[in-house]
Amino acid sequence: AETATMTRSPAEAVRETVEVPRAPAPAAAALEPAPEPAPEALVPEQLTPSRRLFVSRVVGGAAATAALATVGYGTHGVLRGPRVKRVTVPLAKLPRAAHGFRIAVVSDIHLGPILGRAHARRVVDAINGTQPDLIAVVGDMVDGTVSDLGPAAEPLADLRARHGAYFVTGNHEYFSGAAQWVDHVRELGMRPLENARVEIDGFDLAGVNDLAGESEGEGPDFARALGDRDRTRASVLLAHQPVVIHDAVRHGVDLQLSGHTHGGQLWPGNFIAGLANPTVAGLERYEDTQLYVSRGAGAWGPPVRVGASSDITVVQLASRRT
Incomplete structure (x- = not known):
């Protein structure tokens, strides 16, 4: 091996001793893998x-x-059709003999083009099924004239109660010919209470016209209905709109029965009804007077109720006397 090396030419020896330059080492960052693209799911x-x-x-x-x-x-x-509710209302002046007296309260039936004769029949059947002592129809029975809706109202002639059925006007009666409907109500066997009062066993039953009648000179007259009565007797007032409760308080009424609000009927009507009425539905007390407001048996406008189902209420009077 040494002999072979000694015999090489100077040029060959130079070629052997010349080092071929190497490429510089890559930077550390270049050695790291490239970031992967984000998955489509992200x-x-x-x-x-x-x-x-x-x-x-x-x-x-x-x-x-x-x-x-x-x-x-x-x-x-x-x-x-309306469901039947029951509520007991104690009255301090009610005698023991009248304890348990039951009044079927129905308001806002709103007979009209949609809720017609079949609706009236459902209401009558529901009321009669409770076997009440007295029936109170507290306004807004119709949404139309007698000529248009007389046949639809005919089933109301079948209302039955031991002390009869009584009627007061609502605001919608004054949109539909109140005087004609009052006459027709008599023909159907109900007794209108036009700012009037009758004596029932153990209490006075009074009724006042609706506030809408003021435009025709036939508004509520509390003095006429209640002014000369014996205040030692219990009294029940039929008045369509709850807002007259303050007049009832001034005249010493023990219980006012009303409707008009529909319980709001559907959202956001409950908020609107709450702004316009002292009580939207149910039983509340105002000084010595109690107020019960029915949600009504029908509907106004679209026949739809949400969160305020229709009802007929049996109000049972209770005596506090022993």
């Missing part, structure tokens, strides 16, 4: 126009379905 697809359109359609469809279901349920509740 991309916020909801921000894309197509995704927003899809979501909006789903939400809109769900809202429409819920609205239709609610309206359908509310309509079914009205067309099914």
